[in-house]
Amino acid sequence: MPPRLPTQAAAPSPPRLPGLRPHAAALPTLRLPSPHPPPRLPGLPESREEWSSRRTLLRWGLLSILLLSLTLVFSVLLFYIFHSCGPRPCESPVCLELVATYLTTGNTSAQPCTDFFSFVCGNLTSVWANESRDILQVLKEKNQNQLRKILETSILWPPDSAEEKTVRFYKACMDTEAIDASGVEPLTQVIEELGGWPISGNWTLPDFNHTLKLLMSRYGSFPFFKAYLRLQPSSPHMPVIQIDQPEFQIPFQPDQKNYPEILRAYLSYLQQLGTLLGGDQKAVSEHASISISITSNLLLAAKHLDQRKREGNLFQETTIAQLQEMAPSIDWLSCLRAIFSSMTLSPSEPIMVHDLEYIRGMSQVIGQAPKDRYRDYLQSHMILQLVSTLIPALDSHFQNAQRNLSQKLQELAGQSLITFSIPRWKKCIEETGTFFEPTLGAMFVQETFSHGSRDAATQLFSEIKNALSRHLKRLRWMGEGSRRETQAKLSQLKVEMGAPEEILKPDAAKQNYQHISFGPSFLQTFLSCSRALRERTLRGFLGPSSSHSWKVSPWEVHAYYSMSDNVAVFPAGLLQPPFFSPDYPSAVNFGAAGSVMAHELMHIFNQYLVPGGCPACDIPTLHGELLCLQQYYESFSLPAGSTFNSSHTLLENAADIGALVIAMQAYRKWQQKHKGETILPRLGLSPYQLFYRSYAQVMCGTPNLKDAQDLHSPPILRVHGPLSNTPTFARYFSCSRGTPMNPDKRCQLW
Template sequence: MPFLRTSIVSGMMLAGCLIPACLNAQDTTDMQKNLKALDPKLMDTSADPCVNFYQYSCGGWSKQNPIPADESSYGRGTELENQNRLVLKSILEKAAAGGSERSANEQKIGDYYATCIDVNAVNEAGLKPLQPLLDRIAALNSKDGLPELTAYLDSIGIGTFFGFSSDQDYKDATQQIAEFDQAELGLPEKGYYDRTDDKSAKLRDQYKEHVARTFELLGESHEQAAKDGDTVLKVETELAKHSLTNVERRDPQALYHKMTLANFESSAPNFAFNKYLRSLDIPPVDSLNVTEPKFFVGLNEVLASTDLDSLKAYLRWAAVRQTPSIALPQALDEESFNFYGKILEGQPEQQPRWKRCVRSTDRDLGEALGQVYVAQRFSSQDKQRTVELTHDIEAAMGRDIDQLEWMSPATKTRAKEKLHSVANKIGYPDKWRDYSSLEVVRGDAFGNARRAVAFEVHRQINKIGKPVDRGEWGMTPPTVNAYYNPQMNDINFPAGILQPPYFDPRQDDAVNYGDAGGVIGHELTHGFDDEGRQFDAAGNLKEWWTPEDEKKFTERADCVVKEYDGFVAVDDLHVNGKLTLGENIADLGGLKLAFLAYLDRAQKAGVDVTKKGDAEYGGLTPDQQFFVAFGQSWCQNNRPEDLRLRVQTDPHSPEEFRVNGVVVNLPEFQKAFACQTGQPMAPAKRCAIW
């Protein structure tokens, strides 16, 4: 459950050239000094904090930071990502330059990056690297061959009619099991295929045209490409019809259906799953998890009713769509961006190729790159300070649980058992990933991208039937984000986010508890949101609440749903309170915990929380500094297309509501700014869970 939203279209690499190609270490250090967790110059002091606290905190930043042409949105997180990217670029350019002093990992990341950045070589190769894959699909002469073909495609990272990987057993968190899931399609979510409004209908037409243009670039005639575009949309629409929505997938109980392979095959006899697994060299499995059995019943119907040529057109499209566009010739790369970047997200220009190649290297060799990054950018002092913050906020949550009036003693005891079992992962993994079996060939961009994905696919499926590795991370060290994993019961803070503007050791405790503390509290609260609360201290999907307490929790959660349902994000689109519920609970609970921890720290240090600060802190009291630092961590400008996409797909609320939607529920905020009941930021009725 990431703290920040991640890319909706994960396969897209966006690219333009606004930042100088060369930047030395001193340049990056100077740039970092310009980022502060709290900066009065970013405020709009003409705004009333009791009317619109987001505008008060971020109004200055919004005016000073128009969205660059190569971004669909731009926020304080983007500022830090850009700085991180420059650091990574410097590391990669040095590694790419060669020299006898390079380690094996440095050689890999250097060769990968140097090959990725060479656009001329990619264009000269043209479609040749892709052609054997297209030929293999073209050679399919019977539906009986689908299991072997889809197994091969899955083995190199091309999902087709369904997803397959390993996962922790929801009810035995010590073991990894095989798991089948619904297909990931070309449009972001099920609703894009069945909504009837004009914008959705137009987008489907644009998608169909994009698919057709892609087929033309592969060499098809205009007429055949148009026909295949129709076919792809029809097949995907049928698959979407049987899929769950993003809201439905938020319920872990709805995604756990453990069964034998024989029982699974009997529900979808038109596809030989046993043959599929053998083709992937999966050892015999006693049981597996099927996240959505109804999807596979529907898939069985689709396979029966769709002719072979149509299925092959769909597979060709899957093969191209799920090949990183940066490894394809320029015409295909630009066509991909024109739909997924320009149309879907409103982004006018691609990002420069070097930015995209940095991102690709981090995605495919993230811990090899991260090992060098951490050595340069993350100190033991940074780690220790984060540990202290985390312990303070965990202690605050323990006190908060004790004081909850609505929760019974029995549930409180189990909640504290879970809290005390949370594992804290800070900065980077204790054991680095071994990439020795991943072949990186300088000059083979397509092959490197394909082998990297295949490496990860095999790494995941090789876990099946084995004990869970609780030391593994789900994000790379340079990532500007954080997450909680309910099956691991751990909170994870990569080194990338533990720097200004999210963590700023140069500024006072009030500031750091408001931003970094809010991040930590957010992830900790995820263990007790509407999803996380269904997992016990060991990470098992298990009921540990009394029925009465569960009912009281749901009533309080419904208050949060209704509040966020009322926010209008763009045009006529409201925030989806059910889709964003978990993140909203985490935002609200996290900031409350951070404030409790800050007050405790201030009391122990003898800080006068009513005394106004100096000019560096805008004359704000420590309490006010806490809240403004929180507000400024969310400053962001968004394009309307991107907002529309987010509201329909993203479990995170838009930034304005991640600020205002939280502070309206905190009497501590209203006291800090002397807000009167009835003002917009001080409603008479508030939502409270944790």
């Protein structure tokens, strides 16, 4: 409605002429047309048409204002909805810590499309240029510090409980003052229990096989051969005694040019041990020289594992009686009965010998010892070998002797000297983990891997497994029979997350430690724990086997897939920041931990990728893609001094590329089902970019040039190989065609 105008006084009526009646019809008025309406005089009311026009204009004005207001409100609402439903920055402490890690390790001046490895790992590798370290090593050290915190926290555990014994052992190991105060006396008592030796102390001339039995059964020392149990690889998977070479302290390189210098270093080391035990210097030198000679002759009779593999001579099945005929210097039945006291053994007991030629040669070395001093020299050799194995429990003088030997060997190998020694607390954590692994593992999981973390990791694995199951139908080279077989394996696959179930049960480990006694010296405690561990291991083999036996400790950082048990294992030590956290953006978890999970599952395909492993497959297509993959990795340039064998690493390269494909498919599927994804602030990365950034973070490191057994490619290839072979990476990082990370040709194995 138009506003009402103020009321005005009525205008006076015009005068009426005489003779006219009121209301008489007036004469017609002549109206001339006018192009404009006559101007309205001030004070006169508006006409009806003017009122209507003004009312219309006012209505349109109000409507325009209303529409503009609604538009502004709607825009604000859309902005709010967009920002609340789209990726939001994760500002939690664990996310901010991850951002700091990414900014520290990465090199933002590197171009992602040219060198993504430097973009992600550039600063980290420059710091570690001369060390064989990687991001997993950083996580391992973080876990060790967590174990130290657990063991050194002042908690009053129930007396004689598994936790109390675990902490008590660690503290006894750390008490170096008490260990040094005990001196050599505890070790002298052990030597006397073995019959003494001719260098110092009492010497009762014991029987060689009697001493050997005591060494192996009571002290776990195997100077001439190693005996242990292992399950048969084929059904019914019964435990079988294995006979193998011992773990030689001298490097297995008799043909090395500086080998005489290595022998002299060991001779000096053994002389130090004998002198510390109170031996006469002349007698010590004589017996140490004979011990080195015995070890050298044993090495000449042995074959390296690689040579045995090439010859196809890894093991041979025989019986105890047959072994007695082939190697008569050892009383095999008596020794094996002492080692495996819980087993009923007879001469017809089947056993597996891993290097029969070595066992024959070892028997000859023992039989050819100097006749006049036969027992003397063999006894000294066995005592010196035992002392070397017990050094972790001996005083600082023995440990210094071993440290000096390690430094001398590094010099002879041309390696840079490690100027620092391993901290005592790390050594003690290692020993505590060896003897009390179930309890220490449970304590670590309770402290670092909550139920929420375990549930989140299990859900992540489920997404990865489902993505792989869906992807099977897309493999062009796989035959239907192999596809069904793989699908069945996936459906029956078991996953163990964090730690073995049995160690998390209340009082599960208490029975395992009931025979451990804490003696007046740390050496006595150490030996008691060693015996308890051997007995526990033996019972584990002979008892009912209802679950997979873990190959790693819960605090370690390596996952694996067991093909024989069809079990995937992911320890709690790996599922930690910076690789996994329930609070991380899902892109981080899928890219880092998810790709690790997918990598282990890809090993299900190993049997099909080896020559002759998949006769029902499309062989030309499969071989073509494997050849493409091998040549693809060979085309990359490596840092100076780095080498690798593409055929040697082929299966791991295939697993890396497949893992990236599966992890990305799982992440995309997850995004379709879930809303509220977050990102990391300050990085400027979208969720998909963050996925690939997190994948590469797992691979950061420098190549370990010393480990010839490593089947993985150097870290830079583990980043550039899979990512450059993935078209979506180039799309999300806007890499131009022909750049290193967006090549013209890719392989399509997966």
